[in-house]
Amino acid sequence: MDGKRWRRSVVVALIVLGFISSFVSHAAFTPADNYLIACGSPHNVTFLGQTYIPDSIQPSVSFKSQLGNSFSATSNSSTPLAVHHSARIFTSTTSYRFDIKQQGRHWVRLHLYPLPRHNLTSASFTVVTEDFVLLHNFSFSSNNGSYLFKEYAVNVTANSLSVTFIPGNGSVAFINAIEVVSVPDFLIPDQAVSVSPTGHFNGISLLALETVYRLNMGGPLVTAQNDTLGRTWENDIVYLHVNSSAENVSVDPMNIKYMNNVSPEIAPNYVYATAENMGEANVVNGNFNMTWVFPVDPSFLYFIRVHFCDIVSKSLNSLIFNVYINTDIALGSLDLSNQAGILDVPVYWDFVARASADSNTLTVSVGPDTTTDDSNAILNGLEIMKLSNDARSLGGLSSVDALLVLPPKKQKTAIIIGCATGAFGVLLFIGLCYFCVVARRSKDAPPGIPWLPLPLYSLTVTKMSTTSQKSGTASGISLASANLGRFFTFQEIMDATNKFDESLLLGVGGFGRVYKGTVEDGTRVAVKRGNPRSEQGLAEFRTEIEMLSKLRHRHLVSLIGYCDERSEMILVYEYMANGPLRSHLYGTELPPLPWKQRLEICIGAARGLHYLHTGAAQSIIHRDVKTTNILLDENFVAKVADFGLSKTGPSLDQTHVSTAVKGSFGYLDPEYFRRQQLTEKSDVYSFGVVLMEVLCTRPALNPVLPREQVNIAEWAMMWQKKAMLDQIMDKNLVGKVNPASLKKFGETAEKCLAEHGVDRPSMGDVLWNLEYALQLEETSSALLEPDDNSTNHIPGIPLTPFDNSVSMIDGGAHSATDDDGEDAATSAVFSQLVNPRGR
Structure with missing residues (x-):
């Protein structure tokens, strides 16, 4: 027998032995209890x-x-x-x-x-x-x-x-x-791979787990009758971020070949026989992912198991892709066929991760590996389980002993433990006293969070504080010039926030915690202190300073200064007394906003975004437009905030900027999500979601709602196309909105939410139409809309010439002040609005 035939015989024999051992070892599990x-x-x-x-x-x-x-x-x-x-x-x-x-x-x-x-x-x-x-x-x-x-x-x-x-x-x-x-001992291991930071997470056997999500990707509901461990697997469609990104594939469940210590107890063959396949597989650039979004409690860690079985390939080594948890690569260049040497063989991986740093969600994505020619990816099943915390709880911070009176047979043990704890407490008190004495002798501020220092770059800052000379910055930023705001020492920040007093906490974002503060001259400020465990870090800190130090506009939140001393990354903004727009829409006890005020807020935010898109030789794309990033001052003037993800737009000879997808789920432009091609129209789409959020007062994504209502953009568009937005609007607005104003508002949002960017209006057009909706609300119903849907000049709204000095960003020009030219009705200079043919 020649060598080739001999090797083939060995392979066949091994496969047969694998099937036999699989059959023997994977007999139906019988629980002892x-x-x-x-x-x-x-x-x-x-x-x-x-x-x-x-x-x-x-x-x-x-x-x-x-x-x-x-x-x-x-x-x-x-x-x-x-x-x-x-x-x-x-x-x-x-x-x-x-x-x-x-x-x-x-x-x-x-x-x-x-x-x-x-x-x-x-x-x-x-x-x-x-x-x-x-x-x-x-x-x-x-x-x-x-x-x-x-x-x-x-x-x-x-x-x-x-x-x-x-x-x-x-x-x-x-x-x-x-x-x-x-449950079989092998079902839940003691160790899994930790994601962000990468490493190994040990000790799972000492923890309790709660099943939060268990999904059969691309397949029907699997009940306890079809699972050897009595589990239920639900369909994934409710959690899929973009429906068009995935398509269902399936094979006969009898085709599934259990090998390599994977048995039906890990997951039934009904799960491995179905999958979500990329909806645009083998597109030219292949730069888009399938993503599932799951609301979770951010105070817990989660055990995540991903299930795969290559049921789509025709040959080995033809399906190579990446797996992401949140924005981190969990598995890179994964080739399923390498795991067993044949197709239709189940495999799985276990991870431990937290919620995304900027939201109470956990995301799982699969997408093509850009190093290969293939542009497809699949996922067959997914399990997400909450891990008990340090209090050994799955429902808060109280332990069992704190909630339950100990039985009599344990009381003696409790007394002994109590005495030992008391003695330890006395020693601890003595140690604390000594620590306090030592601490009083030192006037130095406490050490900061251990950020990596910023690299040297060419930014300059205004040196306004006399105490700033006491120590250098951690980043090496030059203090020699001006125009980038004030440099604060860490001690000044500590004084302004009363040592980051939790009673002054305004909120928590993707970059870190935000505190209310007061500087030495009595000015109220918002202090954003970076969290080193956040997904946002050096790049976002630098971007925020670079962007906001050069932007001045009445509808953009102003950056007052920053601190990067003692390895801290701190940004200081003007204080916005009425907080984020979202808090005035839902989730709080604040009084509902009247329709006219909502329109004025949307118009203010649109002005800010319009300035970003057109106020410089090269536009700026915000990339994270949402209701939490639209802040309101004491007069409810809207200002766009959080520029950590902003990016310079395409130059004149380009149509888009190719970049990795960043932003918030529910607001992401689906075209940008699929193609990774960013344009100003991506902000327009996100703003369309904001408009619907303002009207309907509900989150952009709410997976607990029925399938058709999960995504506000899809749900609201369904009603908009029926001309029945009044059926889903905030009940506090019913009967209080001019129908013509609501109609124009709905049409504007619909155009913003167009599937393709070329079909969406510019922010200038959006601004114009919102001002028209406000005009309709303020005037009698005698003011009729034009017969067509164009953005021609509307009687009653004055056009004010545009002052180019407002938009000077590049060096050498005088930057406009916050109020320069900001009360113009729509920055209506744009000739294409007066004469659409000019486009």
């Missing part, structure tokens, strides 16, 4: 092919109240699921105790539904095990759904497991069904 409890039910309940036993007759399960009584409740009404037909209601702290046959990971699943006629919707309660807090002060009054299913993975290290329900003050606790089921 499998408790399915129907709480409060008088009889067995069958649900999804499984039988739930009443809690009163299950011999290996007992429940006991510390005080008072528990009672069962049943419902004859049309409850959502069979397991919701009954409940056990507790008037005092009560524990279920489960006998454990095999220690290790277990699912703890809670089914919760407030039965009608029992007033359980307002019930507030906490759920704990011996070691972990699962739910803390939960109430259906704050829950968006009518029923709740919670799944936890808890490592049981004893011969029993207690699940305890603690009613809130004056309330009751309840549960409809509980599942406690063994």
